Amino acid sequence: MRENYGKINSMKNTVEMRNILLSVFSLLLLQATVYSNDAVVVEEKIQDGAILLRDNIIRENNIENSTIEEILPNKYTIIKTISNYSPIRENADVNAKRFSHLKKGATIFADDSNEDFYRVDLGLNKPYWIEKKYVDVSSSTNQKELPEIKDIILSDTDKYYTIKVKTPILTAYNEIEKTDKSLEFILYDVIFDEKSLKAKGKSEANFDISKDEFNNLKILYSSKYILTGHDVEKTPDGLLIKIKKPFSVSKKHPLKGITIAIDPGHGGGDSGACANGLREKDINLQVSKILSEKLKDEGAKVYLTREDDVDVDLYDRIDFAKINNADFLISIHQNSLPNRANVDKKHGVGVYYYNKEAYKLANEIQKSLVEGTEFRDDGVNFASFALTRSSLPVCILVECGYIIHKEEAKKLSDAEFQKLLSDYLIKGIKNYLVENF
Numbered sequence: 001m002r003e004n005y006g007k008i009n010s011m012k013n014t015v016e017m018r019n020i021l022l023s024v025f026s027l028l029l030l031q032a033t034v035y036s037n038d039a040v041v042v043e044e045k046i047q048d049g050a051i052l053l054r055d056n057i058i059r060e061n062n063i064e065n066s067t068i069e070e071i072l073p074n075k076y077t078i079i080k081t082i083s084n085y086s087p088i089r090e091n092a093d094v095n096a097k098r099f100s101h102l103k104k105g106a107t108i109f110a111d112d113s114n115e116d117f118y119r120v121d122l123g124l125n126k127p128y129w130i131e132k133k134y135v136d137v138s139s140s141t142n143q144k145e146l147p148e149i150k151d152i153i154l155s156d157t158d159k160y161y162t163i164k165v166k167t168p169i170l171t172a173y174n175e176i177e178k179t180d181k182s183l184e185f186i187l188y189d190v191i192f193d194e195k196s197l198k199a200k201g202k203s204e205a206n207f208d209i210s211k212d213e214f215n216n217l218k219i220l221y222s223s224k225y226i227l228t229g230h231d232v233e234k235t236p237d238g239l240l241i242k243i244k245k246p247f248s249v250s251k252k253h254p255l256k257g258i259t260i261a262i263d264p265g266h267g268g269g270d271s272g273a274c275a276n277g278l279r280e281k282d283i284n285l286q287v288s289k290i291l292s293e294k295l296k297d298e299g300a301k302v303y304l305t306r307e308d309d310v311d312v313d314l315y316d317r318i319d320f321a322k323i324n325n326a327d328f329l330i331s332i333h334q335n336s337l338p339n340r341a342n343v344d345k346k347h348g349v350g351v352y353y354y355n356k357e358a359y360k361l362a363n364e365i366q367k368s369l370v371e372g373t374e375f376r377d378d379g380v381n382f383a384s385f386a387l388t389r390s391s392l393p394v395c396i397l398v399e400c401g402y403i404i405h406k407e408e409a410k411k412l413s414d415a416e417f418q419k420l421l422s423d424y425l426i427k428g429i430k431n432y433l434v435e436n437f
């Protein structure tokens, strides 16, 4: 990438070229804005169009192997996220560790790129990376113009403590679970006066506003209760941080007033694992329906992400749970192994979680399911799945057993066993509520 710089800069028509390209790009970006409410796919197509046009111009002018970063010789390419699930990673690799997740509309400064990734400068002591498919190029600059934060507003709603950070441009941010009772929000690439920046409004929650070692804005939330979900929303004037209030639990009817989204894994064209004459998607749906009825009997409000054998996108399942204000999202699955010969050693019931705030729920459900099913304990496992990563609602994924394990498969497909499984899953949720709130 770097070695092409000299070649481009030495060309006589660089400035002229840049102007042509800029106007083509502005036009296309304008179009992209018009369609901005449509699916990401549309925006990606428009971006592809821009790249095609750009490539034609480059070819006509005999510039080879060039990219837009080199045509615009400014230090930073300003990019904007176009998906509500945009991960920033520690390396330029789709499997690299996730550093942060951004919602649609966050502005970031990129200082280099390769074929699939932009390298982003968050003002920290190391670079991070974001996949090109999650962003649009907005412009370029030689110097970061950082927004100033002057207003922070606290307010409590029925279900949430909220803190609003007003900013003309939403830059990159991060949500870090320090413990299962405290959360840190960092807003990168902003300026503010630590002494004069005081939160307005009122909240029953404990928020502490300060500066981190890189002068980023740091907001620390801490509570005596374990976290029950949190989220960050982009608003027209900044960032809204929502932290779910602790549950108020009735010891007699713990599930009263609790909303649960049940997600029967897979469906439609995706059968999940198949073995012993069974399809995972069918068992998932059967268990989910029984579980749903039993939860309703206990006073919970229940939503199923699918009620039939249909395809549902993974992120649509999370959005559906969120829209319905679910407190928990529980995804139901039956397990398998890449090497099925190992099923004698590895089988049984297991629960998967990602966020610290989901661990206790996962643990209570696992304890109860092991007791009820008498299956092998396949553990409470940390796993980065689409259905475990969401921090609102709190979500876990349950592998009820192994469909590839002969005896387990027989039980898992039996209606009476599915009822027992549901009873113990519910017992686990109840224990979690009663013991923590």
Ligand SMILES: [Zn+2]
Binding pocket: 265, 266, 272, 273, 280, 333, 334
């Ligand atoms: Zn599955």
